[in-house]
Structures are given as structure tokens and as C-alpha cells.
Amino acid sequence: MKKNVRIVINGAEHRAEVEPRLLLVHFLREVAGLTGTHIGCETSLCGACTVLLDGMAVKSCTVLAVQADGRSITTIEGLAASENLHPIQEAFWEEHGLQCGYCTPGMILCAHDLLQQNASPSEQEIRDGIGGNLCRCTGYQHIVNAVKAASRKMNQRQRAAARAAD
Amino acid sequence: MRAFEYTSPTTRQQAVELLAGSWDQSAVLAGGTDLLSLMKDDVVAPKRVVNIKDIRELHGVRFGPRGMQIGALTSLGELADHPLVRQHYPAFGDAVVEAASQQIRNMATLGGNICQRPRCWYFRSGFGLTPKTPEGKSLVEEGDNRYHAILGNDGAALFVSPSSIVPAMIAYGARIRIAGPKGAREVALEKFFVIPRTESEREHDLRPNEIVTDVFLPPPAAGRYAHYEVRQKESFDWPLVLAAVALQMNGNTVRSAKVVMGYVAPVPWVSEEAAQALVGKTVTEQTAQAAGEAAVSQAKPLSRNRYKVQLARVAVKRAILQAAQGKAEGGAA
Numbered sequence: 001m002k003k004n005v006r007i008v009i010n011g012a013e014h015r016a017e018v019e020p021r022l023l024l025v026h027f028l029r030e031v032a033g034l035t036g037t038h039i040g041c042e043t044s045l046c047g048a049c050t051v052l053l054d055g056m057a058v059k060s061c062t063v064l065a066v067q068a069d070g071r072s073i074t075t076i077e078g079l080a081a082s083e084n085l086h087p088i089q090e091a092f093w094e095e096h097g098l099q100c101g102y103c104t105p106g107m108i109l110c111a112h113d114l115l116q117q118n119a120s121p122s123e124q125e126i127r128d129g130i131g132g133n134l135c136r137c138t139g140y141q142h143i144v145n146a147v148k149a150a151s152r153k154m155n156q157r158q159r160a161a162a163r164a165a166d
Numbered sequence: 167m168r169a170f171e172y173t174s175p176t177t178r179q180q181a182v183e184l185l186a187g188s189w190d191q192s193a194v195l196a197g198g199t200d201l202l203s204l205m206k207d208d209v210v211a212p213k214r215v216v217n218i219k220d221i222r223e224l225h226g227v228r229f230g231p232r233g234m235q236i237g238a239l240t241s242l243g244e245l246a247d248h249p250l251v252r253q254h255y256p257a258f259g260d261a262v263v264e265a266a267s268q269q270i271r272n273m274a275t276l277g278g279n280i281c282q283r284p285r286c287w288y289f290r291s292g293f294g295l296t297p298k299t300p301e302g303k304s305l306v307e308e309g310d311n312r313y314h315a316i317l318g319n320d321g322a323a324l325f326v327s328p329s330s331i332v333p334a335m336i337a338y339g340a341r342i343r344i345a346g347p348k349g350a351r352e353v354a355l356e357k358f359f360v361i362p363r364t365e366s367e368r369e370h371d372l373r374p375n376e377i378v379t380d381v382f383l384p385p386p387a388a389g390r391y392a393h394y395e396v397r398q399k400e401s402f403d404w405p406l407v408l409a410a411v412a413l414q415m416n417g418n419t420v421r422s423a424k425v426v427m428g429y430v431a432p433v434p435w436v437s438e439e440a441a442q443a444l445v446g447k448t449v450t451e452q453t454a455q456a457a458g459e460a461a462v463s464q465a466k467p468l469s470r471n472r473y474k475v476q477l478a479r480v481a482v483k484r485a486i487l488q489a490a491q492g493k494a495e496g497g498a499a
Contacts, residue, residue, distance in 0.1 A: 001171055020172035056272040062202050066172050113268055131401040132267025
């Protein structure tokens with residue numbers, strides 16, 4: 001028996017009638033047409049499908065679309081507020097935090113969750129924070145560098161915004 | 167994944183009424199991190215899935231005369247980030263943080279962690295809890311048993327109990343409340359787990375129409391606690407063996423001890439032998455070693471898991487030494 005769901009994705013409301021067994025990642029890609037969220041292992045190991053559910057990083061291959069009913073999702077397409085990249089995206093670009101790019105959307109959204117909770121994580125905290133995301137190309141070092149750089153950028157911009165408000 | 171009917175009750179009463187009296191008819195969905203995996207692999211195929219996440223009263227952490235009461239739907243992420251959890255129940259807090267990556271901690275619930283099904287690859291491949299060849303031989307004994315039980319393995323069940331948090335909870339004396347059609351009941355967490363003898367039994371004392379609703383950790387007696395995991399890699403992984411220890415001290419000597427091992431038996435394994443080896447002693451390298459020896463004195467490894475005996479011995483020893491050194495010291499709440 002199908003269910004009606006209403007899911008806000010990157011600020012836009014999506015309504016659809018779905019089978020309860022439809023996974024959130026398939027809803028995002030096939031119903032909403034947002035293919036930036038990648039499907040990797042589909043067993044919640046690799047983290048490629050990470051999105052933000054009400055701001056918290058989750059693996060969208062192990063969430064049903066009906067579990068996200070009434071809630072809000074941020075995918076990689078919705079991370080940057082404007083035409084400019086988000087500071088985490090800039091940092092991944094500048095620090096060579098990606099090679100093939102398959103893990104990148106999940107890495108960036110997982111880093112976003114980490115930096116929301118801990119604005120200046122240590123190297124070990126970054127490594128723990130991205131422990132649920134696999135990358136087969138980079139050897140992780142450039143990803144760790146990118147998250148550090150993103151942290152610096154975000155802290156600087158926050159200080160600049162605070163000064164501007166004074 | 168097979169099709170199913172999906173319901174989202176908002177009270178525990180409604181939830182219990184929606185659950186059927188047999189396991190194949192209905193399943194409880196909380197965070198879904200285990201259930202969805204089982205359903206994708208067709209290990210379980212419930213006709214109805216009852217999402218209990220909308221039952222508000224089952225969320226959150228409260229402190230009271232009974233100690234800490236945790237709603238079964240509280241996520242591991244909330245517990246990991248809760249300042250009082252780590253302050254008063256440090257070994258439990260360590261176990262929660264170590265249990266899974268951020269994304270899984272955000273979804274997974276404490277109740278779900280307790281009720282998760284075994285990770286045994288024969289079970290996950292659809293061969294059941296007591297897997298057998300067509301001739302009736304144990305698939306585990308005949309096959310790849312490198313991660314299987316070294317204790318409590320006299321019967322047909324040779325998987326290991328899957329939770330890495332439950333042993334620490336047992337060390338703190340946890341109890342759980344269960345809601346069912348006849349009302350609520352409460353059991354010591356230690357007694358909740360049972361070794362199934364046949365395929366018709368489960369690894370826990372939960373009936374198909376019951377839900378774990380609350381977890382109680384008693385006010386921590388001024389004692390010393392530790393949780394020690396042995397894993398194949400540093401990042402998130404199932405432990406090969408773990409030990410959780412609670413020591414009540416009388417000056418420098420151990421007045422009473424609780425030593426709980428994980429991943430060694432089909433249930434969380436409480437070692438009376440190890441506890442007895444510690445009582446009346448001061449904790450030294452030698453007494454901790456002796457307790458480790460005692461913990462595995464009854465071990466009967468299978469063909470490919472003899473290494474786990476040594477890991478268990480060392481995990482118990484190190485957990486005891488860490489507890490004694492006050493790495494994770496519990497204060498009175």
C-alpha cells in the first residue's frame with residue numbers, strides 16, 4: 001500500500017506517493033531527480049550516500065523515504081546557499097580532497113555535520129568524524145587537509161561576519 | 167526488499183496493538199540501521215513494519231532516584247553528546263562513541279542496539295541462528311567460524327551476541343522495561359539475553375508483540391569502570407572481543423567485581439570466575455592477569471577461533487587495569 005510523503009529537499013517541497021520499501025537515496029535520485037547523492041555499497045558501510053536529515057548526517061541507503069516524511073533533507077546540490085561554492089566545497093577543491101569524486105558528496109556532508117558540532121576539530125577528531133566514509137583514491141590525507149582548511153575558512157568568515165555586525 | 171505495510175503509531179499502546187503474535191507478521195522499526203539491512207538481504211520479510219520513532223514519550227534521557235532513565239528511542243548520537251552520560255557513566259559513554267560512525271549514531275537507537283540481530287554470516291545469509299547442513303551438521307563447526315563463540319557454545323547456537331554497548335550496560339547493572347499486550351514488565355539486561363536451543367527460539371527474551379521502551383542505569387555506586395575493545399582496525403568495525411568491568415573498592419582492595427565479555431558467546435558473557443579472582447585482592451598486573459586467565463578458563467574454541475581466547479584474556483586484563491587506574495571513574499550521580 002503506497003504512502004503519501006512530503007519531504008523538503010534543499011528548501012523545496014517534494015510530494016509523492018511512494019512504496020514504503022523505497023529507500024531515501026532512490027527517492028532523492030529517481031523521484032526528485034537529484035543525482036548528486038551517490039549510491040555506493042547500499043549496505044550503510046561506505047557513506048557515499050550521506051545526506052543531512054534535519055541537519056544530521058545519515059546514510060540515505062539505510063533510511064526509508066517514508067521515514068523522512070515531514071522532514072528536511074540537504075543534499076550536495078543544496079549545500080551552497082548561492083552560486084558560490086560552500087567553504088567546504090572550496091576547501092576540497094583547493095586541497096585536492098578528491099580524485100574520482102565518487103565519495104565526495106558524502107564526505108562533504110559528513111564534514112558539514114562534524115564542523116557544525118565542532119568548529120575546530122583536531123586531525124584525530126576529523127579522522128574519527130569521517131570514519132563512516134570510504135575513499136578508494138586519496139588515501140584520506142588530502143581529505144583531512146580539506147576539512148581542516150574548511151574549518152579555518154568557516155571560522156574566519158564567522159569572525160568577519162561578527163566584526164561586520166559590530 | 168519485499169513490499170510491506172507501513173504504520174507510524176504515536177503511542178506505545180497503539181504500537182503494541184499493531185504488532186502481531188508471530189515474528190514473520192510484523193517488525194518494529196526504530197532507527198532502521200539493522201532492520202533495513204535484514205530486509206534488504208531477505209533475512210526477515212515482515213508483512214507489516216511498525217515505525218515507533220513517532221512515539222515521543224520513548225525519547226530522551228532523565229535523571230532521577232533510579233539513576234538514569236533512557237527512552238529506548240534515544241539515538242546513540244544524543245547519548246554520545248550528552249555531557250552527564252559521559253560524566254556519570256564513562257565506560258557506557260565510551261562504548262556508545264565507539265559503537266558506530268557519526269551517520270549511524272545519528273539514526274541508531276539504544277533500544278535497537280540492544281535488540282539488533284546477530285552478525286553471524288550464516289544467519290545473515292539466511293541459514294538461521296542454528297545453521298545446519300542438509301545432513302544436520304553444524305555449518306559453523308564445519309565452516310568458517312573465525313568470529314564465532316568460544317564460550318557458551320555447547321549447543322547449536324554458535325554466533326556471538328552483537329551489541330558492543332550491552333556489556334558495559336550490564337557492568338553498570340542495567341535493567342530494561344518492555345511494553346506488551348498485558349502491560350509493562352521489567353528485566354535485568356543480563357537476563358534478557360538467552361542462548362537459543364532451536365531455530366524456533368530467539369536470542370533474547372522478547373515476544374513478537376513486545377517493545378523495549380526504557381533502559382535504566384542505576385545511580386553509579388562510587389566504583390571504577392572500564393570498557394576495552396579489541397578490533398581489527400582503528401576505524402569503526404565490529405570488535406573481535408571486548409571486556410567491560412565494574413569494580414567496587416574497599417580502600418585498595420576489590421570488594422566486588424563484575425566482568426562482562428562481548429563477542430565471545432551467544433549472549434553477553436558475565437564471568438563469575440574472573441570476578442571471584444579479583445575479590446579481596448588489590449589490582450596489580452598479576453591479579454588482573456589471573457582474572458583474565460579465569461575469564462577464559464572454560465573456553466572451548468572452534469576450529470578457526472583459538473586466537474580469540476588470547477584476545478579475551480588480554481581484553482579482560484586490560485579493562486581491569488584501566489578501571490583500577492581510574493581511566494573511566496564513575497562518580498555518584
